[in-house]
Amino acid sequence: MNKKVSVYRKEHFNAAHRLHNPAWNEEKNYAVFGKCSNPNYHGHNYEMDVKITGEPGADTGYVIDLKFLSELIKENVLEKLDHKNLNLDVPEFAHLNPTVENIAMVIYEILRSKIDKKLDLQIRLYETPKNFAEYPAS
Amino acid sequence: MLFLTRIEHFNAAHKLYNPEWSKEKNELVFGKCANGNWHGHNYELHVTIKGEVAADTGFVINAKILSSLINDFVLEKLDHKNLNMDVVFLKGKMCSTENLAIEIWKQLLPHLPEGVQMHRIKLYETPRIFVEYFGD
Numbered sequence: 001m002n003k004k005v006s007v008y009r010k011e012h013f014n015a016a017h018r019l020h021n022p023a024w025n026e027e028k029n030y031a032v033f034g035k036c037s038n039p040n041y042h043g044h045n046y047e048m049d050v051k052i053t054g055e056p057g058a059d060t061g062y063v064i065d066l067k068f069l070s071e072l073i074k075e076n077v078l079e080k081l082d083h084k085n086l087n088l089d090v091p092e093f094a095h096l097n098p099t100v101e102n103i104a105m106v107i108y109e110i111l112r113s114k115i116d117k118k119l120d121l122q123i124r125l126y127e128t129p130k131n132f133a134e135y136p137a138s
Numbered sequence: 139m140l141f142l143t144r145i146e147h148f149n150a151a152h153k154l155y156n157p158e159w160s161k162e163k164n165e166l167v168f169g170k171c172a173n174g175n176w177h178g179h180n181y182e183l184h185v186t187i188k189g190e191v192a193a194d195t196g197f198v199i200n201a202k203i204l205s206s207l208i209n210d211f212v213l214e215k216l217d218h219k220n221l222n223m224d225v226v227f228l229k230g231k232m233c234s235t236e237n238l239a240i241e242i243w244k245q246l247l248p249h250l251p252e253g254v255q256m257h258r259i260k261l262y263e264t265p266r267i268f269v270e271y272f273g274d
Contacts, residue, residue, distance in 0.1 A: 014264065016151035016178040016220075035218035042218040043151040043178005045264050083170035083177040085151075128149065128180050 006053040007063045011073050013082035016043040017098045020087070041085060044127050046103070048077075050111065053120040064119060076110050100127040104135040140198045141257055143186040146208050148217035151178040152233040155222075176220060181238075182268075183212070184260035185246065189253050199254050211245045235263040239271040247273075 018041045019033040029037040036042065050073060054063045084090055086098035092106045104125040112121055126132040153176045154168040164172040171177065185208055189198045215225055221233040227245060231237050239261040247256055262268040 012264070014177050014179050016176040038218050038220065038224070040220035040223045041151040041176055041178065042149050042220065043176065043180075044149050045180040083173050085173070085175035085177065088175040089173070128147070 003055045004053055005056055005063050006051050009050045009066055009069045009073060011048045011078060013078050014045045015081055015084050015086050016041040017086040019097055019099060047126040049124040051122040054118055072114055077107050100125055100131060100133040104133045108135050139188055140191050141186050141188045142198050143184050144204050144208060146183045146213060148213050149180045150216055150219050150221050151176040152221035154234060179263050182262040186258040187254050188257040189255060207246060207249050211249060212242050235261055235269045239269050243271055243273060
């Protein structure tokens with residue numbers, strides 16, 4: 001019998017960014033990314049679901065201590081991204097376009113190294129209430 | 139008298155920073171919101187107008203016209219913009235949600251059709267923080 005359970009921690013942060021490929025000129029950036037390429041940046045309220053899947057421990061009944069997960073996210077993700085300019089303030093995006101896809105992947109890589117390998121991790125990241133990405137894809 | 143509300147969205151970068159103050163004082167008062175490189179939000183705007191229902195149309199306002207007014211005079215100027223740098227009607231003003239709501243009111247007011255009055259601008263900066271402005 002499959003005893004795996006998924007637990008989730010919801011978090012939020014806000015940030016400025018722009019979508020821009022430095023290998024292209026401004027016209028091509030505008031043609032591809034439209035208003036999102038505004039050189040003066042724009043911004044979003046990001047909402048994030050961090051999903052952890054595994055078997056509840058016999059001794060605790062927990063898949064993961066959600067208080068521990070909350071602090072892990074706060075210290076390693078929110079401190080890095082909240083109220084920041086993703087392009088200018090976050091080293092991971094110095095040479096990586098901060099699309100919702102790439103931000104989800106960066107958050108995954110940060111958390112993956114800090115969570116027990118026995119547990120599965122998935123990030124769902126909302127850029128707006130209507131646009132979101134999931135990594136890894138299920 | 140009847141109230142009609144149109145809900146719209148835009149997103150923008152901004153920072154809260156008073157140029158008259160030192161960097162230290164700005165950080166003390168505005169915290170992370172004073173980040174020199176800006177941060178940003180998904181704003182949700184609720185525009186409420188009021189008026190009598192016309193006998194011939196059954197409308198207080200044609201909602202399509204209200205939508206066009208908000209689009210032309212507010213969203214075109216704010217969406218995907220840097221509020222501090224890109225928006226003429228915010229020049230020299232602190233880009234707080236409060237001031238933004240007041241300025242949105244001022245942008246729309248002169249363009250409302252005869253017999254239609256502004257009632258409220260409700261502006262969400264995040265799902266948990268919003269302001270309401272009633273024009274006085």
